[in-house]
Amino acid sequence: xxxxxxxxxxxxxxxxxxxxxxxxxxxxxxxxxxxxxxxxxxxxxxxxxxxxxxxxxxxxxxxxxxxxxxxxxxxxxxxxxxxxxxxxxxxxxxxxxxxxxxxxxxxxxxxxxxxxxxxxxxxxxxxxx
Numbered sequence: 382x383x384x385x386x387x388x389x390x391x392x393x394x395x396x397x398x399x400x401x402x403x404x405x406x407x408x409x410x411x412x413x414x415x416x417x418x419x420x421x422x423x424x425x426x427x428x429x430x431x432x433x434x435x436x437x438x439x440x441x442x443x444x445x446x447x448x449x450x451x452x453x454x455x456x457x458x459x460x461x462x463x464x465x466x467x468x469x470x471x472x473x474x475x476x477x478x479x480x481x482x483x484x485x486x487x488x489x490x491x492x493x494x495x496x497x498x499x500x501x502x503x504x505x506x507x508x509x510x
Contacts, residue, residue, distance in 0.1 A: 404488040404489060404490040404495065405488060405489050405490075406468065406486070406487070406488050407487040407488065407489055407494070408465075408467070408468035408469075408486075408487075409465065409467070409468065412465050412468075412469075412470055412487065413465050415487075415489075415508060416434045416463075416470065416508065417434060417435075417436045418434070418435065418436050419433075419434055419508050419509060419510065420432065420433045420434070420508075420509045420510070421434065421494070421506050421507070421508050421509070422506055422507050422508075422509055423496075423504065423505075423506045424504055424505045424506060425444075425504070428444065428445065430442060430444050431443065431509075434463055438462050438463055438464055439460065439461075439462055439463075440460065440461050440462065440463045440472060441458070441459070441460040441461075442458065442459055442460075442474075442477070443457060443458040444457055444458070445457070456476060456477075459474045459475055459476050459477040460474070460475055461473050461474035461475050461477075466484060468486060469484040469485055469486055469499070470484065470485045470487060470496075471483070471484040471485075472484075472485075483498050483499060483500065484498070484499045485497065485498050485499070492507055493505050493506075493507060494506045494507060494508060
């Protein structure tokens with residue numbers, strides 16, 4: 382009887398551990414709090430692109446000259462605006478990405494953030510202070 386109870390308890394503990402390890406969606410007010418006043422470091426082609434998100438809805442980004450050479454000549458820095466629409470982070474750069482608006486769904490898996498853009502592109506990032 383004790384062995385059966387131990388197996389059941391271990392099963393519950395394992396289920397709880399697995400549930401905690403699953404990626405969680407970052408949305409709404411939680412999303413605003415997660416990035417407002419922070420820098421998000423996107424992993425792009427082996428480089429990190431830091432994007433600073435100000436609390437006032439403005440953002441700025443700066444990449445190295447080497448990384449910029451892979452970005453179709455859009456320049457090494459840009460600025461734009463960001464906002465949260467429901468469960469997505471939306472943003473629009475002045476010149477990067479042809480100045481078009483894109484929205485992203487974000488999930489957190491430990492320190493890694495996975496993003497999926499509304500056109501299907503996806504990648505990873507980390508949120509810094």
